[in-house]
Amino acid sequence: MKTGFWQVTFAVLRKDMLAEMRSRELLSVMGLFALLSVIIFSFALELDREARETAISGVIWVTVAFASIIGLNRSMNSEREQGNFDALLLAPVDRSALFLGKFLGNFLVVLLVGLVLLPLGTLLYNITLIQPWVLLILVLGIFGLSSIGTLLAAMTAQTRARDALLSIAMLPIVLPVLLAAVRATTSIISNEPIENWITWPQILLVVDLIYLVLCFFTFGFVIEE
Amino acid sequence: MAQAKAKDIAQEPTATPSLLRILTLVTVLGVVVALVFALVIAGTDIEQGEVQRIFYVHMPAFFGAFVAFGATVLGGVMYLWKRDPKWDRLAVAGVEVGFALALINLITGSIWARPIWNTWWTWDPRLTSEAIMVLTYAAYMMLRAGIDNVDTRRRFASVYGILAFATVLLVLFIIRVRDDTIHPTVVGNSPQNAQGSFAATSGVVGALMVGLLVWGLIVPVTLMWYRIRLENMLDWVNRKKMEVLSA
Numbered sequence: 001m002k003t004g005f006w007q008v009t010f011a012v013l014r015k016d017m018l019a020e021m022r023s024r025e026l027l028s029v030m031g032l033f034a035l036l037s038v039i040i041f042s043f044a045l046e047l048d049r050e051a052r053e054t055a056i057s058g059v060i061w062v063t064v065a066f067a068s069i070i071g072l073n074r075s076m077n078s079e080r081e082q083g084n085f086d087a088l089l090l091a092p093v094d095r096s097a098l099f100l101g102k103f104l105g106n107f108l109v110v111l112l113v114g115l116v117l118l119p120l121g122t123l124l125y126n127i128t129l130i131q132p133w134v135l136l137i138l139v140l141g142i143f144g145l146s147s148i149g150t151l152l153a154a155m156t157a158q159t160r161a162r163d164a165l166l167s168i169a170m171l172p173i174v175l176p177v178l179l180a181a182v183r184a185t186t187s188i189i190s191n192e193p194i195e196n197w198i199t200w201p202q203i204l205l206v207v208d209l210i211y212l213v214l215c216f217f218t219f220g221f222v223i224e225e
Numbered sequence: 226m227a228q229a230k231a232k233d234i235a236q237e238p239t240a241t242p243s244l245l246r247i248l249t250l251v252t253v254l255g256v257v258v259a260l261v262f263a264l265v266i267a268g269t270d271i272e273q274g275e276v277q278r279i280f281y282v283h284m285p286a287f288f289g290a291f292v293a294f295g296a297t298v299l300g301g302v303m304y305l306w307k308r309d310p311k312w313d314r315l316a317v318a319g320v321e322v323g324f325a326l327a328l329i330n331l332i333t334g335s336i337w338a339r340p341i342w343n344t345w346w347t348w349d350p351r352l353t354s355e356a357i358m359v360l361t362y363a364a365y366m367m368l369r370a371g372i373d374n375v376d377t378r379r380r381f382a383s384v385y386g387i388l389a390f391a392t393v394l395l396v397l398f399i400i401r402v403r404d405d406t407i408h409p410t411v412v413g414n415s416p417q418n419a420q421g422s423f424a425a426t427s428g429v430v431g432a433l434m435v436g437l438l439v440w441g442l443i444v445p446v447t448l449m450w451y452r453i454r455l456e457n458m459l460d461w462v463n464r465k466k467m468e469v470l471s472a
Contacts, residue, residue, distance in 0.1 A: 148388070155381050159371040169368055172361035173388050175354075176395050210391075218384045221305050 008093040012101025013108075016075070020109060026074055030067040030113045037063040038117065042124045049126075056125050057185035060117055061141065061178055068110045068145050069170060072153040073163045075106060080157050089223060099150065099219035107146040114138045133188045137201060141181035144208045148174050151215040154222050177211070180204040235310070235460035245450055252447040255439040259285075259432075267432035276340050281432045283333040285440035286326045291393060293323030293445045294362070298390045301383035310460065311453075313379040316386050317369070318452035322445050324362045331355060342407065351408040354399045358392040365389055375463075 003011075020026055041059040045052070079085045088098055118129045118138070149170055156166040180203045187197035263281035270277035300316030303309075334352070335345050346352065365385050372378040399406070 151384070151388075155368075155384065156371075158377060158381075159368070160373070161367075161371045165368060165371055168364045169385065172357050172364060172392055175357050176391060214388060218305070218387065221380050221384055224380070 003091075003093050005094050005097045008097035009100045009104070012088070012098055013104045016102070016105030017108070020105075025078070026071045026109050027112065029074065030071045030109070031116060033070055034063050034067045034113050034117055035120065037066065038120055038124060052125050053127060053190050054186055056121055056127055056129070057182050057189065059125075060114075060121055060129070060185065061182050063117060064110065064114050064138075064142065065145060065171070065174065065178060066167075067113050068106070068142070068149055069167050071109055071113075072106060072146075072149045072170075073157075073166055075102075075109075076153040076157040077162065085223075095220040095223060096216055098223070099154075099216060102154075103147055103150040103215070106150050107143060110142050110146055111139065114142055127189055129189065131188060133201075134185060137181055137184045137188065137204065140201060140204045140208055141177055144177035144181075144204065144211055145174050147208070147212045147215045148177075151219055151222060154219065176207050177204065180207065235457050235464055238454070238458045238461055241454075245447075245454075248443075248447050248450070252439075252443050255435075255443050259435045259439040262432040262435045267428040273341060276337055279333050279337045281436040282440060283330060283337060284433070285436040286330040286333065287396075288437055288441035289445040290323040290326040290330060291397075292441060293319045293326060293449060294390060294393050295319070296445075296449060297323065297386040301386040304379060304383045310379060311457075313383065314453045314456040314460075315449070316383060317456055318449040320362050320365050320386065321452055322448045324359065324366075325448075326440070326445060327355070327359050327362070331359065347407070349408055350399045350406045351396065354392070354396045358396050361389045361392045 038059060041055075041063075045055050045059075076085075115138070118134065121127070122129045149166075152170045152173070153166055156162055156169060159165055180200045184197055184200035184204065187200070259281070263278050267278065267281065269275060297316045297319035300312045300314075300319060304312035304316065338347070339345050365382065368385055369378055369382050372381060
């Protein structure tokens with residue numbers, strides 16, 4: 001008998017979260033990287049307030065993107081090295097459910113890093129980042145990053161160059177997501193009227209959905225063996 | 226798995242088929258005719274002068290890249306569905322030919338921009354997105370090179386080739402979304418701040434049509450055909466090598 005789709009999804013998610021809670025392997029590395037990145041940017045760009053307003057969203061998103069690449073690499077590599085992935089593939093379950101479980105796990109971890117970045121950025125750059133709209137953009141942007149990232153990490157984990165290849169393969173493809181997210185964040189923190197930037201969250205949502213559907217259906221091809 | 230192996234047999238290389246020979250001749254002649262149209266028949270642009278003629282190669286080359294990358298998507302989808310390596314050969318051919326045409330597009334654009342925009346390169350949304358597109362397909366080639374197992378390589382390349390097309394669409398649509406581009410729009414109205422426009426007379430339209438036919442269709446199809454044959458030959462040689470080694 002086949003285990004139900006959502007049952008599998010949540011089993012994988014629960015396993016990832018439990019492992020993460022006990023080892024804190026991903027969060028410690030990603031968190032430290034994010035902290036360092038924001039600090040380095042903040043003294044590399046000792047800028048006046050206006051310039052900071054335009055720079056901060058770029059800083060936040062570059063940091064989130066690279067942190068997610070680090071996290072995705074580690075999460076997939078440990079899955080491979082410890083043989084867990086082979087066991088998952090042996091199980092008589094839906095491959096797309098595996099994708100959804102891994103995706104949700106990665107999404108939550110990266111989102112947590114993103115949520116830590118907002119108060120940190122607010123502190124270091126003296127610009128209020130903790131706003132409902134910024135939070136929404138953060139969720140949407142990380143959603144897109146994680147779906148493409150989960151698919152590509154599953155792919156590159158099986159290649160020779162691994163870590164290096166994931167960043168090369170992932171960054172150009174997530175560019176539409178990053179572009180929309182950066183533009184929206186910049187507009188929001190400079191208090192522009194909503195009709196000026198509302199198209200960006202809309203574009204982000206559409207791109208997210210397209211990517212999710214594409215990844216959902218192609219994941220099965222990536223991990224078959 | 227056994228079925229996939231059986232299908233893996235590449236065809237023994239054949240002599241160049243006569244249709245391909247004819248097509249090659251047509252391509253060479255077509256490039257010459259397109260150049261005559263672009264350099265002689267089309268009138269000189271009043272505002273931009275002779276340099277505007279580069280447009281008759283510039284825009285059709287992007288169209289050709291679009292066709293080639295489209296073939297990659299088709300090849301990718303069909304490979305994942307049928308698992309016949311011939312579709313993967315189409316996908317590789319599409320990427321490499323499209324990559325070359327996109328480079329032609331970038332280089333001609335750069336040469337045009339030097340006198341018109343007074344710079345070789347600017348971080349304009351369309352230029353940036355096109356550069357990203359070229360890098361994505363460079364990543365495709367690196368991904369292929371990074372995988373040893375043939376079946377895995379084909380599968381991954383198919384998936385990535387489908388995803389990569391998102392960047393091609395980004396190049397096409399970015400002008401509609403970001404109004405701060407200075408790149409002129411060819412189809413539809415140019416944004417207010419576009420520098421250098423394309424007003425059409427009959428000679429211009431003729432040169433553009435011939436250019437589109439040659440650079441946008443005949444050149445990519447011919448090159449891709451050669452590339453597919455080359456990839457087939459590679460697969461065949463590799464299989465022979467394996468046979469000899471295992472004997």
